[in-house]
Amino acid sequence: MPLKNRPMTNNMTDAFTGSITEAQRQVQICNACRYCEGYCAVFPAINRQRSFIQTDIIQLANLCHNCQGCYHACQYTDPHEFSINLPKALADVRVKSWQHYSYPQWFATRFQQHGVAVAVTLLLAVILFLILIPRLQPASGEGFYATLSHTAMVLLFAPAFIAPLIIIGAGIRHYWRDSGGASLTLAHVGAALRSAATLKNLSGGQGQGCNFEDGDRFNNNRRWLHQAAMYGFLLCFASTSSATMMHYVFNLQAPYSLLSIPKLLGIPGGVLLTVGCVGLAWLKLRADESLGASAVWGGEMAFTLLLGATGATGLALYLATGTPLVPTLLAIHLGTVLTLFVLMPYSKMMHGFFRMAALLRDAQKQH
């Protein structure tokens, strides 16, 4: 009856094993109860099994969106001797799983736990650009390329973007292998994308939303703000990609007009990203810390603000076009973006990749 754990790709820390053991204990109790079946994908996934090995728990943890509905509905929360706090137990496993699948792991631990480390990195990056910009000023160029040449920017950002993605990609591959993932079909991808696009797992199961900053009352604040941040980020990403295409493929150089594709994507994207992240940070301040991974509260808050700052500084830079503020704002914006990129494998940014992998794996397990 108790299944044997499969060996995992990386060695596990004692803290990670400990968090998984605690989540296993709680999940076993949940599986005997099943009252929360209607809230999200985690409970149907629990109900499909009788016992849970470590990688099953890691999968459940990454499937959990921390909507907290199950906590407030639970008969067995403290001071009951069963001491159930599933949102926290799964958040602890989730965060440690990102550390586990990152490289180097101690880097991830530091940056996830310490908002100050994120802030210091940001400061160093901004200083770097403040030093670089005057030295790399091109002979010609328009817009902010007059301040920093396109080639210099690409030389800096391409590795800073690609290296973290390689690290994350390797982590996801290990996760997929450990969780017994098979090859994907279009149906799996479709189901996972639909769930992510609508944040179905923050809907409370019936559209009433989640419990977060208002005790056991439900609302969609967190869901809509996360949607703003997520779609804002994707729009900003699409804006940058389209500008790169225009630059290299169509030989159209920046600055672009207000009605160009990069601006049409980037301005609303920046606004959504800023509003979403500020809103999420505000909710996080009002939420009950004990229902999440409280050990990484600082790092998560710093990440949320950093992500919002990429949008806000981008917008500020756009608004400052043609003023003497451009070099300074450019240094701040580029420093923010660089920090975000470099810290991707060591920050909450990991949740996007691992959540997607968990949704794919869940779709696979259902069909």
Added chain:
Amino acid sequence: MAAPYTDLTTPHWDVIVIGGGNAALCAAIEAAEASATVLLLEGAPKVYRGGNSRHTRNFRCMHKGPLSKLTDSYSADEYFDDLIRVTAGNTDEALARMTINESESCLPWMEEHGVRFQPSLSGTLSLSRTNAFFLGGGKALVNAYYNTAEDLGITVVYEAQVSHLTIDNNTFKSVDVCIGTQSLSIHGATVVLASGGFQADVDWLARAWGPAAKNFLIRGTPYNKGVVLKNMLDQGANSVGDPTQCHAVAIDGRAPKFDGGIVTRLDCVPFSVVVNTSGQRFYDEGEDVWPKRYAIWGRLVAAQQDQISYAIIDSKSIDLFMPSVFPPLMADSIDGLAQQLGIGGTALSRTIDAFNASCPSGDFHPTELDGLATQGLDINKTNWARPINQPPYYGYPLRPGVTFTYLGLQVDKNARVSASNGPYNNIWAAGEIMAGSILGQGYLAGFGMTIGTVFGRKAGIQAARYAA
């Protein structure tokens, strides 16, 4: 709890509700919606508010066609027949039929007041037609009602232990309550009693049932001690229900003394051999499907030495029932398992050997009565009899788990409580404190919540009308 509660004695309360579970909340909400000023006194601290309602999961509902998440239809007659079957006729037909008829209009009312329903839970498909399941279970329902109560301006006080009602000439005057360390007497125009039964008072249980009751586990809240019920009975209120009886089912013997709730259930009995501490069988484990038999097993186990027994299965059956909250005890031999369970000598292996030798050959069907019966034992197992011979072997301890008590206050169809000299002018009751009027014996899944909702609403409406 720092605020002084003397200010509770100054307002004029139209309705004082004693209790904080489903029935109490329904009464408070109806009264507040009728513009009454309402004070709700919940004995438990906030984290344990909601009485036994926090452990419930569904609402049995009559319906003429698909309704919310309920499929098909469930007629009043079929509902009543189901009730007669479990109570063996021990019910007040007029009150029962009224409750059944009004259940249909309660469901939309519940939704309007914040309760959400979900499709029947996995493992309970047989109930999808008759029982509407609460999304998140009973605590989610309780939370929704407390939020509604707060929005309606109802004053809720937790850890409010009511000790006495002052009644003069069949008229309620005031209630004595201890809140934290402060003792108060609070006057009200009316009172609704919704403070549950007495199953958490183990001494009372032992007096009623016998000393064996000291070993019973209480599945629900430790706060239902029956103080208000006893106070009313002492003052001459009419009672209903057998004072010596409680509803007890066989649950995991390792469950906490109180508040173990749903997860302590064990569905393995039909696939097992059940023995007492002497290693002897004492009843046909395969008499019927488990939902129809789990109630009698509470009594059967209660009659065994130390009120404990053990369900023994082998690895063939371990995946045939809902997962248990505690892992089973496990051994590679029957003797090894007996040792773990504390059954001395070779009694268990002799019982198992005799059982195995009497098992027939034939097809095993776990979900239906398969007629696979032992032959020639003193107590035969009449279905699902398969030899226990495939290690590892598993053992689950069983103990009686008390769900509720039957003794209660007699009420009329408007939920009004009466004394020997006639009805009280301004006292109503709802929920477990009066459920014995309708549920005199046995239990029907989800019917407790139906009684609580129907009578809670009635009590609230009547009390507000009287106070107006």
